Amino acid sequence: AQKVTQAQTEISVVEKEDVTLDCVYETRDTTYYLFWYKQPPSGELVFLIRRNSFDEQNEISGRYSWNFQKSTSSFNFTITASQVVDSAVYFCALNAGGTSYGKLTFGQGTILTVHP
Amino acid sequence: DSGVTQTPKHLITATGQRVTLRCSPRSGDLSVYWYQQSLDQGLQFLIHYYNGEERAKGNILERFSAQQFPDLHSELNLSSLELGDSALYFCASSARGRGQGEFFGPGTRLTVL
Numbered sequence: 001a002q003k004v005t006q007a008q009t010e011i012s013v014v015e016k017e018d019v020t021l022d023c024v025y026e027t028r029d030t031t032y033y034l035f036w037y038k039q040p041p042s043g044e045l046v047f048l049i050r051r052n053s054f055d056e057q058n059e060i061s062g063r064y065s066w067n068f069q070k071s072t073s074s075f076n077f078t079i080t081a082s083q084v085v086d087s088a089v090y091f092c093a094l095n096a097g098g099t100s101y102g103k104l105t106f107g108q109g110t111i112l113t114v115h116p
Numbered sequence: 117d118s119g120v121t122q123t124p125k126h127l128i129t130a131t132g133q134r135v136t137l138r139c140s141p142r143s144g145d146l147s148v149y150w151y152q153q154s155l156d157q158g159l160q161f162l163i164h165y166y167n168g169e170e171r172a173k174g175n176i177l178e179r180f181s182a183q184q185f186p187d188l189h190s191e192l193n194l195s196s197l198e199l200g201d202s203a204l205y206f207c208a209s210s211a212r213g214r215g216q217g218e219f220f221g222p223g224t225r226l227t228v229l
Binding site: 035043045047050091093095103104105106107108109 | 210
């Protein structure tokens with residue numbers, strides 16, 4: 001079975017602070033994909049990143065960076081110099097093989113509020 | 117714009133009624149996935165269709181059904197609606213059955229009164 005845990009239910013920061021959103025996953029598959037999504041108040045799911053299990057390189061995209069560590073089954077997401085527009089719910093998700101082929105298993109989400 | 121379209125955007129109906137949600141995948145994508153996002157259950161996979169055939173089922177109630185038509189659009193039918201069916205329903209599409217997840221529709225917000 002696949003499982004994704006986002007232990008932080010809510011995080012509140014002040015603008016320009018750095019913030020890290022944690023994601024821990026469980027799967028027995030050796031090949032899998034990890035995702036992060038942003039869901040702003042308008043409700044749509046905005047794709048941020050996909051990482052496959054064979055690529056443990058960290059990635060940086062502007063103010064966003066991702067740290068993938070297979071040894072700890074974690075795929076954490078850091079926003080540097082947060083802005084009010086970053087306020088949203090962030091979801092981590094897992095796409096693994098076997099009977100769950102193709103579907104995404106989502107974490108419960110982390111509500112991020114960035115105060116001016 | 118992901119290229120995945122969903123209609124209607126909002127739907128308000130009463131308990132016991134039946135509704136149909138529609139999804140058009142990105143051009144050329146053969147796979148369509150349905151997800152439900154509710155306050156108590158979070159985001160959950162419902163069902164996956166590939167080129168007209170059902171490929172996987174998740175936590176989909178018996179009152180719910182889906183199909184994918186020859187033109188690849190998909191419909192999710194929800195019947196005997198209950199208050200707890202109020203949720204945001206997302207559709208996603210992909211060209212391959214694995215490793216995707218980039219393309220989600222804007223969702224249909226269903227409110228059951």
